[in-house]
Amino acid sequence: MNTKRRSWGLGRGSAAREGRTAQRWARGLRQAAQRLVRIGCLLLLALPAAAQDRGIDLHPSPVAQAPAIAGDYWALIIGINHYTKLSPDNQLEAARNDATAIAGVLREHYGFEPKRMTELYDEQASRSAILRNLRALARTLTLKDNLFIYYAGHGLLDKETGLGGWVPSDAEIPPTRSATPRSGNT
Numbered sequence: 001m002n003t004k005r006r007s008w009g010l011g012r013g014s015a016a017r018e019g020r021t022a023q024r025w026a027r028g029l030r031q032a033a034q035r036l037v038r039i040g041c042l043l044l045l046a047l048p049a050a051a052q053d054r055g056i057d058l059h060p061s062p063v064a065q066a067p068a069i070a071g072d073y074w075a076l077i078i079g080i081n082h083y084t085k086l087s088p089d090n091q092l093e094a095a096r097n098d099a100t101a102i103a104g105v106l107r108e109h110y111g112f113e114p115k116r117m118t119e120l121y122d123e124q125a126s127r128s129a130i131l132r133n134l135r136a137l138a139r140t141l142t143l144k145d146n147l148f149i150y151y152a153g154h155g156l157l158d159k160e161t162g163l164g165g166w167v168p169s170d171a172e173i174p175p176t177r178s179a180t181p182r183s184g185n186t
Contacts, residue, residue, distance in 0.1 A: 070144045071142060071143075071144030071145040071146055072113075072116060072144075072145045072146070073106075073110070073111070073112050073113075073116060073145075073146050073148070074112075074116045074117070074137060074140075074141060074145060074146065074147045074148070075103070075106055075112055075116065075117040075118070075147070075148045075149070075150070076117075076118050076120075076133055076134070076137065076147070076148075076149045076150070077099050077102060077103045077106075077117065077118070077119045077120070077149075077150045078099060078119075078120045078121075078125045078130065078149075078150065078151045078152065078153065078166070079095045079096035079097070079098060079099025079100060079119075079120075079121050079122075079125070079151075079152045079153065080092065080095055080096065080121070080122055080125050080152070080153035080154070080167075080168070080169045081093060081094075081095050081096045081122055081153075082122040082123065082169065083154065083167070083169055083170075083171065084123060084169055084170050085170060085171065085172045086154075086171075086173065090154070092153060092154070094152075095152035095153045096121050096122060096152070098152045099119070099121065099150060099151075099152045100119075100121075102150045102152075103117060103119055103150075106148065112148075118133050118137075120133065122169055123169050123170075124169075125153070125168055125169045126168050126169055126170040127168040127170055127171065129168075130166070130168055151166050153166065153167060153169075154166075154167035154171075154173075155167060156173065
């Protein structure tokens with residue numbers, strides 16, 4: 001059995017202390033997520049949860065379940081309705097409910113163990129908490145493990161670079177012409 005751990009290159013130190021811009025932070029988080037995520041067919045999990053929330057009855061077929069994959073299944077679920085530093089008109093209503101529904105689907109229909117699921121909602125989903133949990137997962141996961149990351153909340157897209165990223169609950173969105181706030185699930 002291969003128990004070799006892999007360093008995911010998330011680095012150390014505070015981004016604020018190092019003077020990183022929001023763009024560099026978003027790019028770094030995106031790169032870290034790309035290194036961690038092996039989503040495969042699990043992306044289709046959002047469809048049953050979204051349909052059920054809207055009153056559409058979908059029953060997953062036992063035949064349609066994902067094939068067994070070696071390793072443990074881990075999940076990082078983030079849902080942010082309340083942003084501590086954004087105006088009331090920039091708060092969301094459905095992001096936390098969507099994330100909670102996805103977490104339930106993972107436990108009930110796909111056998112994810114609660115001890116291998118990290119759920120961050122609203123104020124819990126600060127920048128430091130998200131990075132701390134990504135780093136902990138990077139130290140814990142083996143090459144055979146599988147990680148599912150679900151984020152529901154605001155996002156930010158830089159029109160000049162085409163790079164986007166998540167907006168943590170404690171973020172201050174800088175007023176720039178090239179940054180466009182986005183809402184919804186990513």
